Amino acid sequence: MNKLLRSNVSCLLKKLSEHTEIYASTEEDGVCILAKLDNYEEWTMNYVRTANSVKDVFFPQNEEIMKYKDASSDLKIEAPKPFKERIAFGVRPCDAAAMLLLDDVFLKGEFYDSYYKERREKGTIITIACEKPDQHCFCTSFDLSPGATEGSDIVLYPTEDFFLVVEVTEKGKKLIKDNAELFEDIGAKPEIVDSYKNMRTVLGDVCIPNDLNEKLKGEFDNSYWKKIARRCLGCGNCTFVCPTCHCFAVCDVARGCDGKRARTWDSCKFQDFFLMAGDHNPRPTQIERTRQRFMHKLNYFKEKYDKYQCIGCGRCVEKCPVGVHIADVITHMKEEL
Numbered sequence: 001m002n003k004l005l006r007s008n009v010s011c012l013l014k015k016l017s018e019h020t021e022i023y024a025s026t027e028e029d030g031v032c033i034l035a036k037l038d039n040y041e042e043w044t045m046n047y048v049r050t051a052n053s054v055k056d057v058f059f060p061q062n063e064e065i066m067k068y069k070d071a072s073s074d075l076k077i078e079a080p081k082p083f084k085e086r087i088a089f090g091v092r093p094c095d096a097a098a099m100l101l102l103d104d105v106f107l108k109g110e111f112y113d114s115y116y117k118e119r120r121e122k123g124t125i126i127t128i129a130c131e132k133p134d135q136h137c138f139c140t141s142f143d144l145s146p147g148a149t150e151g152s153d154i155v156l157y158p159t160e161d162f163f164l165v166v167e168v169t170e171k172g173k174k175l176i177k178d179n180a181e182l183f184e185d186i187g188a189k190p191e192i193v194d195s196y197k198n199m200r201t202v203l204g205d206v207c208i209p210n211d212l213n214e215k216l217k218g219e220f221d222n223s224y225w226k227k228i229a230r231r232c233l234g235c236g237n238c239t240f241v242c243p244t245c246h247c248f249a250v251c252d253v254a255r256g257c258d259g260k261r262a263r264t265w266d267s268c269k270f271q272d273f274f275l276m277a278g279d280h281n282p283r284p285t286q287i288e289r290t291r292q293r294f295m296h297k298l299n300y301f302k303e304k305y306d307k308y309q310c311i312g313c314g315r316c317v318e319k320c321p322v323g324v325h326i327a328d329v330i331t332h333m334k335e336e337l
Helices: 006-016 093-106 114-121 170-178 190-197 212-218 223-229 237-241 286-305 315-319 326-336
Strands: 002-005 021-028 031-036 062-069 076-078 086-091 123-128 154-158 162-167 248-255 258-265
Touching: 002 006, 006 021, 006 162, 031 086, 086 093, 093 114, 093 123, 093 286, 114 123, 123 170, 154 170, 154 190, 162 170, 162 190, 212 286, 212 326, 223 286, 223 326, 237 315, 286 326, 315 326
Parallel strands: 021 086, 086 123, 123 154
Antiparallel strands: 002 162, 021 031, 062 076, 062 258, 154 162, 248 258
């Protein structure tokens, strides 16, 4: 194992930036976000979770997927420019694990998302283990931990003076080898890693889903959906901060015969999301939309990929203004069913 001095982090980020884009945890208007970094002294560890997740780096909220010209005659299509190499630094273990769930959606099966695929191939995730999970965290509900390695290329385990560095993938090993002057081999330190991997989360110990997906199969018309839908504002906040939600819309923005096609995040909590031609909406009220969100995460996704579509980051718990979140649903349904 290697160590990386805390004082060397800015040097590492600056060196890596010579040939790649750096996204790191930084404070902006008092909020800690994961954003493209220009000043490498501005990265911070003053957060439990960033307001946004690493999903933004590989599946951005808004992106142009093509331009077109002369649509009325000799149509010309212009593809996006190739994406640059990118490194996401300071990602939490839960968010890194969320990328594996997005991989299932965008990369596996007969078809794949070429934009997402290119970003993933050109991306590296450097995770920092969580020192103090808060009251919103429940990663341990889904067989993860504050020191989990799933989805990471490198994991940094904080100590008082340095980070213990664990290489997870070949991509991570290469990065350390290419910047060897900033790292120091200190031998195996399994006790440090274990202290993070064995850490518990308070909320995670009370909302473990176990076989909830099986129990939910007969609960499509459960009155609980109506009960919690009364509180739901339909704001979509939970879906936009969620690192595993992936619904999107595609629209053309045209001026005359020229224009562009863009992809933007969308939400199953929005009324217009399910609206079809002929003004038909199969999920006309917040009841159906609320049920869809939680059934997808706790039943449909599990049926298709054998994984729950949640990693317990706690963002929906923290951000929902009326307390309609997946941890509460898991706890209630386990008690009822």
